[in-house]
Amino acid sequence: MPSGEGRFAQVIIPSPLKEPLTYAIPPALQDQLNIGMRVLVPLGTRKVTGVVASLSPKSLLELKEIKEILACLDDRPILDASLMELSRWTSQYYLSTMGEVLYTVLPPGLRVASQKFVLQTKSVPMAPGLDGEILEELHKKKGKASLKTLRRRFPGADLYRAMERLVARGAVMVQERSVRIQKKERDDVAGEEETRTADVQSLTLTAEQQKACDAVQERLENGRFETFLLHGVTGSGKTEVYLRLMEEVRRSGRCSLILTPEISLTPQLLDRLRARFPGRVGVLHSALSPSQRWAEWWRILDGKVDVVVGARSAVFAPIPDLGLTVVDEEHDSSYKQEDGLRYHARDLAVVRGSIIGSPVLLGSATPSVESFENCRRGRYRLLELTKRVEQKPLPSVEVIDLRAEIRYGPRKTEDRQRVMGHQSSAIGLFSSRLKEALQENFRRSQQSLIFLNRRGFAHFLQCRLCGFVLRCSHCSVAMTFHLKQRAVLCHHCGFRKPAIQLCPGCGNISLSAVGFGTEQIEQELNQLLPEARVARMDRDTTRKRGSQERLIRGWEKGEIHVLVGTQMITKGHDIAGVTLVGAILADLSLNLPDFRAAEKTFQLLSQVAGRAGRGREPGRVIIQTYVPDHYTIQHVITHDYKGFFDSELEFRRSMSYPPFSRLVHLRLEGPKAQEVQAKMKELGIELGARQRRGPNTLEEIEILGPAPAPIEKLRGRYRWQILLKGKKSAPVLELARQARKIIPRSRHTRLYIDVDPYNML
Ligand code: ADP
Ligand code: ZN
Numbered sequence: 001m002p003s004g005e006g007r008f009a010q011v012i013i014p015s016p017l018k019e020p021l022t023y024a025i026p027p028a029l030q031d032q033l034n035i036g037m038r039v040l041v042p043l044g045t046r047k048v049t050g051v052v053a054s055l056s057p058k059s060l061l062e063l064k065e066i067k068e069i070l071a072c073l074d075d076r077p078i079l080d081a082s083l084m085e086l087s088r089w090t091s092q093y094y095l096s097t098m099g100e101v102l103y104t105v106l107p108p109g110l111r112v113a114s115q116k117f118v119l120q121t122k123s124v125p126m127a128p129g130l131d132g133e134i135l136e137e138l139h140k141k142k143g144k145a146s147l148k149t150l151r152r153r154f155p156g157a158d159l160y161r162a163m164e165r166l167v168a169r170g171a172v173m174v175q176e177r178s179v180r181i182q183k184k185e186r187d188d189v190a191g192e193e194e195t196r197t198a199d200v201q202s203l204t205l206t207a208e209q210q211k212a213c214d215a216v217q218e219r220l221e222n223g224r225f226e227t228f229l230l231h232g233v234t235g236s237g238k239t240e241v242y243l244r245l246m247e248e249v250r251r252s253g254r255c256s257l258i259l260t261p262e263i264s265l266t267p268q269l270l271d272r273l274r275a276r277f278p279g280r281v282g283v284l285h286s287a288l289s290p291s292q293r294w295a296e297w298w299r300i301l302d303g304k305v306d307v308v309v310g311a312r313s314a315v316f317a318p319i320p321d322l323g324l325t326v327v328d329e330e331h332d333s334s335y336k337q338e339d340g341l342r343y344h345a346r347d348l349a350v351v352r353g354s355i356i357g358s359p360v361l362l363g364s365a366t367p368s369v370e371s372f373e374n375c376r377r378g379r380y381r382l383l384e385l386t387k388r389v390e391q392k393p394l395p396s397v398e399v400i401d402l403r404a405e406i407r408y409g410p411r412k413t414e415d416r417q418r419v420m421g422h423q424s425s426a427i428g429l430f431s432s433r434l435k436e437a438l439q440e441n442f443r444r445s446q447q448s449l450i451f452l453n454r455r456g457f458a459h460f461l462q463c464r465l466c467g468f469v470l471r472c473s474h475c476s477v478a479m480t481f482h483l484k485q486r487a488v489l490c491h492h493c494g495f496r497k498p499a500i501q502l503c504p505g506c507g508n509i510s511l512s513a514v515g516f517g518t519e520q521i522e523q524e525l526n527q528l529l530p531e532a533r534v535a536r537m538d539r540d541t542t543r544k545r546g547s548q549e550r551l552i553r554g555w556e557k558g559e560i561h562v563l564v565g566t567q568m569i570t571k572g573h574d575i576a577g578v579t580l581v582g583a584i585l586a587d588l589s590l591n592l593p594d595f596r597a598a599e600k601t602f603q604l605l606s607q608v609a610g611r612a613g614r615g616r617e618p619g620r621v622i623i624q625t626y627v628p629d630h631y632t633i634q635h636v637i638t639h640d641y642k643g644f645f646d647s648e649l650e651f652r653r654s655m656s657y658p659p660f661s662r663l664v665h666l667r668l669e670g671p672k673a674q675e676v677q678a679k680m681k682e683l684g685i686e687l688g689a690r691q692r693r694g695p696n697t698l699e700e701i702e703i704l705g706p707a708p709a710p711i712e713k714l715r716g717r718y719r720w721q722i723l724l725k726g727k728k729s730a731p732v733l734e735l736a737r738q739a740r741k742i743i744p745r746s747r748h749t750r751l752y753i754d755v756d757p758y759n760m761l
Contacts, residue, residue: 007057009033009069011041011050014102016340020053024066032160033069036077036084040070051079051102071151073116075160078301078318079105082355086316089351095737095753096341104341105316107284107293116147117175118163124171130154130162135171147174203240208232212241212383219359220248220324227350229330229371230363232385233394233639234610235574238363239269241385242326243276245361250277250306254323257308259315259345261332261571267549268556268574269328270309277307284310284317287545312337312345315352322356325349329571330362330371331603336758344756346371365610365641366603369596369652372645373659388614395581395612395619397637400431401628402585429516429524434582434622438525441580442532442561446617448580450525450564451608452518453588455538456480459515461488461499468505473497476713481513482540483520493715521564521584529562537565570608576615581608586625586633593710594760595657598632602644605636658756662729664736665757666722667709670749673718679749680706680720686742687722687735694735701726701735710761721760 007030010020023041025033033039033052041050047070079087083105091101118134120143126132137153138145150159166172205213212230219226232238246256258273260266262285273281282296282305300308301318308317312335315325327335327346335345346362353360362371362380375382388394405428430438441448460478461470469478472490479488481499489496501509522536535541535551542548548568554560558577563569589601605623613619625633635644653660668683670676684706691698702725709719722739726732736753743751754760 010054012098013050016100036079038073108290227360227380234365235388236385237389249323254321256324258326261334280306282308284314315345325360327362331368397621399628400624446579447577452584454517456517457483457519458513461511463503465510466506474716532561534562535560581612581621583623664724665754667752669717676718697731
């Protein structure tokens with residue numbers, strides 16, 4: 001660094017509300033400080049960790065008194081230039097601060113004020129001068145001291161150089177420990193968990209698989225960015241394509257990143273990765289303890305892995321030489337983060353690829369409308385696997401019209417549930433067709449999967465006399481009845497109350513259960529198939545650590561005959577014994593107030609149907625619905641993604657929803673209904689005014705609202721929203737940025753800005 005430069009550093013504190021701060025660089029750190037390194041800085045009365053974002057010869061603020069950086073915590077950048085650029089891009093696009101972005105990027109252990117420790121490793125002849133004194137000091141301290149202690153003992157000395165010399169001589173090693181790590185040393189290292197033997201036998205790729213591999217391979221060789229969409233029906237061998245390409249990347253000495261919606265749901269993917277890359281798989285996801293995540297982060301940064309697998313935040317994994325990024329099940333909505341920094345990991349994976357100049361492979365049996373449209377427009381390249389491997393047929397799908405079933409179907413009293421002394425309104429959960437199929441499948445000792453996207457026993461409790469519905473005290477939603485817990489639960493905020501029969505509305509003992517959930521389905525199944533082992537997988541049964549994996553393993557081994565569950569059961573499992581899949585009520589997700597409702601339903605039903613018939617026996621799928629003629633259901637029957645896509649695209653075009661527009665969702669929340677409403681009305685008027693005054697690019701933006709959010713009150717806070725909709729993203733983002741300025745930060749209300757929103761409830 002030329003002298004005179006780099007006297008000041010802009011430091012970002014990884015915390016949502018912090019703006020970059022300027023600090024002076026003390027002379028001792030002049031030569032070693034660089035962008036992307038962590039530093040310890042004073043902030044008020046505290047000392048906090050920050051990351052150096054830029055260096056400048058003088059302070060831009062010309063402040064009289066600029067505080068000094070206390071220490072440099074790294075000897076090399078932990079965020080390289082491309083990750084810093086990705087972070088900046090993220091903060092600009094998602095209208096967020098760099099502090100908030102780095103809060104997401106860095107694992108928790110790296111955020112606390114961590115410390116470097118110096119450990120004496122072997123005794124070497126004492127050298128005169130500083131090095132000798134340090135060794136002597138270490139000896140006195142029983143061979144171990146924190147760098148901080150040494151700095152206090154040798155003020156002004158160039159300890160970093162000294163450490164370098166001592167490390168080179170093999171006299172000491174330097175280890176970094178976060179405060180948390182010291183408290184929790186037991187699970188210090190994430191390491192490799194028990195590896196199961198997944199078959200590593202090399203398969204011969206099908207012609208379609210080979211073609212897909214070749215296309216990406218070519219990009220890998222000439223090291224260029226391109227986004228591919230691998231559209232392959234369920235069981236067509238997409239994962240095999242990923243694995244082959246990742247092996248190719250390893251051969252060239254680089255590392256691959258594979259994102260997956262939820263690691264805990266896909267132990268099979270981990271097995272396969274660990275079998276192919278033994279000891280060289282890095283895993284990043286939220287279920288790891290802070291110290292485990294910390295250890296994995298360093299393994300990755302140190303280049304000790306060939307593959308990183310993780311959920312959405314792994315898109316920021318500190319991979320030094322990223323050769324390929326794979327986004328499995330790219331359509332999955334869990335790639336969208338719904339609080340804090342509201343980013344979409346699939347979209348950021350594409351941005352990261354373009355920054356680095358390496359290919360990105362998105363894969364799905366049911367691609368998102370956005371990604372498929374990007375192929376049509378020539379932005380992504382489409383690769384297709386149209387057949388299941390080994391000529392296995394796709395399952396046959398039949399639809400049961402529930403309207404006919406209710407009118408003409410069996411309606412015997414034993415079908416009725418007695419709940420809390422009252423008859424539930426849930427009758428005929430299983431059509432006679434589905435019942436027979438279940439019994440038949442059990443007789444043939446094959447496994448069945450039953451899907452219903454609502455947990456609990458009954459949807460809600462309602463008074464039969466006055467119509468009163470038991471609602472959450474904190475949210476404007478009905479509470480769901482859970483029989484086993486004898487409680488009603490709010491599925492939005494978690495609030496629970498004991499279940500009652502006495503109606504608070506009219507005082508009669510007349511509250512009864514309406515609708516049904518997975519818990520009730522499980523009970524019905526137990527009655528229908530008394531000898532079968534029935535298990536349930538939803539958020540209620542998977543709360544304990546490891547319980548989910550146990551369920552999946554039991555299912556894998558054939559110990560469970562019938563598995564009932566929510567969308568958790570629809571993903572990724574490849575289990576040969578499953579030959580029957582039943583969807584109890586396909587309409588649940590279709591009826592949501594969401595422009596993606598049809599897309600989500602198509603994806604859910606196709607994915608769950610795809611679990612059937614992966615082994616020797618062909619599969620059968622039965623879908624129960626009140627809207628059998630809906631285009632979504634019709635295209636699920638014929639496994640016709642493109643047919644669905646065409647119909648859906650027409651709908652999106654007619655309503656100018658994405659991909660024909662860009663949306664930004666503004667939501668204000670606060671404890672007082674009136675204040676929230678008034679502020680949002682003001683915001684609506686002011687945005688309209690700025691739009692009229694501003695450049696013409698703002699003209700075509702539609703300002704929808706303000707209106708109360710579909711869930712008007714959540715966790716005791718009232719919510720109003722405005723939706724901005726425009727053809728191009730830049731002007732929409734610009735107008736949304738204005739909103740931040742119009743509504744100043746306040747203690748009571750908070751404005752949330754969601755770019756490309758998924759959840760607008
Ligand atoms: P997808 O990810 O598309 O659902 P997978 O990659 O999991 O499909 O493949 C489904 C099954 O087929 C797996 O058990 C896999 O080992 C097997 N398989 C994949 N490719 C081939 C192939 N070329 N030949 C034989 N079996 C294959
Ligand atoms: Zn609630």
